Amino acid sequence: MTDQLSDAGVRAANAQFYEALEAGDLELMDDIWAKSADAVCAHPGRAPLRGWEEIRASWQAIISGGGNPQIIITEEEVTMRGTVAWVTAIENMISGGHTGAAAALNVFEHDGRRWWLVVHHAAPVLG
Amino acid sequence: MTDQLSDAGVRAANAQFYEALEAGDLELMDDIWAKSADAVCAHPGRAPLRGWEEIRASWQAIISGGGNPQIIITEEEVTMRGTVAWVTAIENMISGGHTGAAAALNVFEHDGRRWWLVVHHAAPVLG
Numbered sequence: 350m351t352d353q354l355s356d357a358g359v360r361a362a363n364a365q366f367y368e369a370l371e372a373g374d375l376e377l378m379d380d381i382w383a384k385s386a387d388a389v390c391a392h393p394g395r396a397p398l399r400g401w402e403e404i405r406a407s408w409q410a411i412i413s414g415g416g417n418p419q420i421i422i423t424e425e426e427v428t429m430r431g432t433v434a435w436v437t438a439i440e441n442m443i444s445g446g447h448t449g450a451a452a453a454l455n456v457f458e459h460d461g462r463r464w465w466l467v468v469h470h471a472a473p474v475l476g
Numbered sequence: 477m478t479d480q481l482s483d484a485g486v487r488a489a490n491a492q493f494y495e496a497l498e499a500g501d502l503e504l505m506d507d508i509w510a511k512s513a514d515a516v517c518a519h520p521g522r523a524p525l526r527g528w529e530e531i532r533a534s535w536q537a538i539i540s541g542g543g544n545p546q547i548i549i550t551e552e553e554v555t556m557r558g559t560v561a562w563v564t565a566i567e568n569m570i571s572g573g574h575t576g577a578a579a580a581l582n583v584f585e586h587d588g589r590r591w592w593l594v595v596h597h598a599a600p601v602l603g
Contacts, residue, residue, distance in 0.1 A: 399553065
């Protein structure tokens, strides 16, 4: 599904990212990210990381830290511009009895074969 | 400058957005945004707004509220993919004696004539 140059293909790619995060599955996370020096990842409340190596290390730390959050995605909207697409959504997180929300903006690129996540930008939505 | 299909053109468009915000200049703000139903704007700590009308109303409220922040942009990086480009930067804000930082992700589109801001996503960077 993540190969389809369509709205559905983008949604499948976005779903894979959240599946990886929720399951704490680093292999699935590795599989969805662009292995690019200009990949960007901003975890909620933190300064953005740039480049796949730094981003991967952060996911490794988060996933090995355990306590994977349950994530309920709402208000998902896809915007496609040729081989670039972005998704906005609200991440509703439940973790260890705490809840929180972040506004996510995820940018994907299609390389002719499939979609890759090149930017994940999570902005905490404050009470 | 905002017409150039280049890194410099994107930087000029990004600079216009911050100039509008810092100066509290709604006309300049109107001029940079895509008048699109799928434009998105997430102000720091708030849920994203979608569609130019809602976004414009929010800027009008912010600007008419006065107390325009001083904004110092650091770590600006441009990524171009054809007629789509995005900028990541840290917004260092000084307003009424308070300081704060947000990680911004701004997406621009070139319509053959010039760059337009289609997504502004500001994520508070917490202490």
